[in-house]
Amino acid sequence: xxxxxxxxxxxxxxxxxxxxxxxxxxxxxxxxxxxxxxxxxxxxxxxxxxxxxxxxxxxxxxxxxxxxxxxxxxxxxxxxxxxxxxxxxxxxxxxxxxxxxxxxxxxxxxxxxxxxxxxxxxxxxxxxxxxxxxxxxxxxxxxxxxxxxxxxxxxxx
Amino acid sequence: xxxxxxxxxxxxxxxxxxxxxxxxxxxxxxxxxxxxxxxxxxxxxxxxxxxxxxxxxxxxxxxxxxxxxxxxxxxxxxxxxxxxxxxxxxxxxxxxxxxxxxxxxxxxxxxxxxxxxxxxxxxxxxxxxxxxxxxxxxxxxxxxxxxxxxxxxxxxxxxxxxxxxxxxxxxxxxxxxxxxxxxxxxxxxxxxxxxxxxxxxxxxxxxxx
Numbered sequence: 001x002x003x004x005x006x007x008x009x010x011x012x013x014x015x016x017x018x019x020x021x022x023x024x025x026x027x028x029x030x031x032x033x034x035x036x037x038x039x040x041x042x043x044x045x046x047x048x049x050x051x052x053x054x055x056x057x058x059x060x061x062x063x064x065x066x067x068x069x070x071x072x073x074x075x076x077x078x079x080x081x082x083x084x085x086x087x088x089x090x091x092x093x094x095x096x097x098x099x100x101x102x103x104x105x106x107x108x109x110x111x112x113x114x115x116x117x118x119x120x121x122x123x124x125x126x127x128x129x130x131x132x133x134x135x136x137x138x139x140x141x142x143x144x145x146x147x148x149x150x151x152x153x154x155x156x157x
Numbered sequence: 158x159x160x161x162x163x164x165x166x167x168x169x170x171x172x173x174x175x176x177x178x179x180x181x182x183x184x185x186x187x188x189x190x191x192x193x194x195x196x197x198x199x200x201x202x203x204x205x206x207x208x209x210x211x212x213x214x215x216x217x218x219x220x221x222x223x224x225x226x227x228x229x230x231x232x233x234x235x236x237x238x239x240x241x242x243x244x245x246x247x248x249x250x251x252x253x254x255x256x257x258x259x260x261x262x263x264x265x266x267x268x269x270x271x272x273x274x275x276x277x278x279x280x281x282x283x284x285x286x287x288x289x290x291x292x293x294x295x296x297x298x299x300x301x302x303x304x305x306x307x308x309x310x311x312x313x314x315x316x317x318x319x320x321x322x323x324x325x326x327x328x329x330x331x332x333x334x335x336x337x338x339x340x341x342x343x344x345x346x347x348x349x350x351x352x353x354x355x356x357x358x359x360x361x362x363x364x365x366x
Contacts, residue, residue, distance in 0.1 A: 057218055061225035064209030068334045098210065142162060142224045144276050147332040155281075 027088045028081075028095070028104040033111040036082070041131035043078060046153035048146075049125040051082045051113050054094035058140035059122045063098035065143055069150065070102045077150055078102075084110045084121060124149070128156045162224055165270025170194075172266030176259040180305075186256050189243060190263065196239035198223055201232025229324070230341030237317075250356040253313035261301035261316050268294030279330040293327040310360050314353035321345030 052059040070079040081104035124137040126149040177187045205226035244252035271277035271290025279289030300319035325342035
C-alpha cells in the first residue's frame with residue numbers, strides 16, 4: 001500500500017511540471033559598472049537590483065519570489081537583474097524558465113556588484129530613487145525580507 | 158550572508174524545547190514535535206516549489222533551501238499528518254494533548270523571532286506600522302496559557318483553533334506577496350472546532366455512568 005501511495009505521489013509531482021517557457025529571443029545587453037550606476041542615479045522609481053547567475057542554485061530558489069514581487073509592485077518599483085559570469089544562452093534559458101519579465105543586464109566580469117558592494121551571489125540591493133542603496137541582502141532572500149525591503153524603499157521620502 | 162532567519166528558527170525550537178521540559182517531566186515529547194516540524198517543513202517546501210514553478214525532480218537540492226519559501230498550509234498538514242501517523246495506534250486526543258502547549262509556544266517563539274530578523278513590522282495603518290510579528294507571538298503565547306488550563310482531551314484541538322485564529326487575524330496585516338493563506342487558517346479553525354466537539358462527545362459517551 002505504501003508503495004502505491006509513493007507511486008501516486010511521484011505521478012502527481014511529475015504531472016505538476018511548469019509550462020514550457022520559450023527562452024528570451026533577445027540577448028541581454030552587457031553594460032559597464034559606470035553605465036549601470038548612471039541608470040540607478042537617473043531612475044525616478046525605487047529599484048530592486050538582483051545579482052544572479054544561471055549556475056547559482058540559490059538564485060533558482062529565489063527566482064519565483066522575485067517574479068511575484070515584480071508583478072505585484074509593477075509601476076511602483078523597478079526590478080533590474082544583473083547576470084554575472086554567465087553564457088548568454090544559459091542566461092536566456094534561466095530568464096525564460098522562471099519568466100523573469102523585467103530588465104536584465106549582463107556583467108561577465110562582476111564589475112557591477114564590485115561597485116555596489118557585496119560578495120557572492122545572489123545579492124539583492126534595495127536602491128532609492130537617485131541611486132542611494134538603502135539596504136543590501138547577500139545570499140538567498142526570503143519573502144518577508146524581500147517585502148520588508150521593498151516597503152522600506154517605497155516609504156523613502 | 159545573514160543568519161537572522163536561523164536565529165528565529167532556533168528561538169522557536171528553543172521555546173518549544175523549554176516548554177516541553179517544564180510541562181512533560183514524566184515523558185519528554187520534543188522528539189515527536191521536532192519530527193513533525195521537519196516533516197511539515199519538507200511538505201511545505203515541496204508545495205512552495207511546485208506552486209512557484211520549480212520542479213523538485215530536476216533540482217532536488219532546492220528542497221533544502223527552505224528560505225526560499227515554505228507553504229504554511231501544506232506544512233501544517235504535513236506536521237499534523239506525521240503526528241497522526243505517529244500516534245495511529247493510540248488515542249489521538251490523549252496522545253496529542255501533551256504536545257499542544259509546547260507546539261503553541263514554539264509557534265510563539267518563531268513569531269517573536271521577528272525581533273531577531275528586524276521584520277516585526279507589517280502594513281502601515283495611518284502613521285503606525287503594525288508590529289504584526291510581535292503581536293501574533295504574544296497572542297499565541299497567551300493562547301498557550303489558556304490551552305494549558307483546558308482538559309487534556311481538548312488541548313490539541315483548542316491549540317489548532319487558537320493558532321488558526323491568530324494567524325488568520327494577522328494575515329491581512331503581514332508584509333507578504335500576493336498569496337494570502339487566510340483560508341487555510343480558517344479551515345484549521347473549523348477542523349479544530351470539529352475535533353474538539355468530536356473528542357469531547359466521544360469522551361462523554363465512553364465515560365462510566
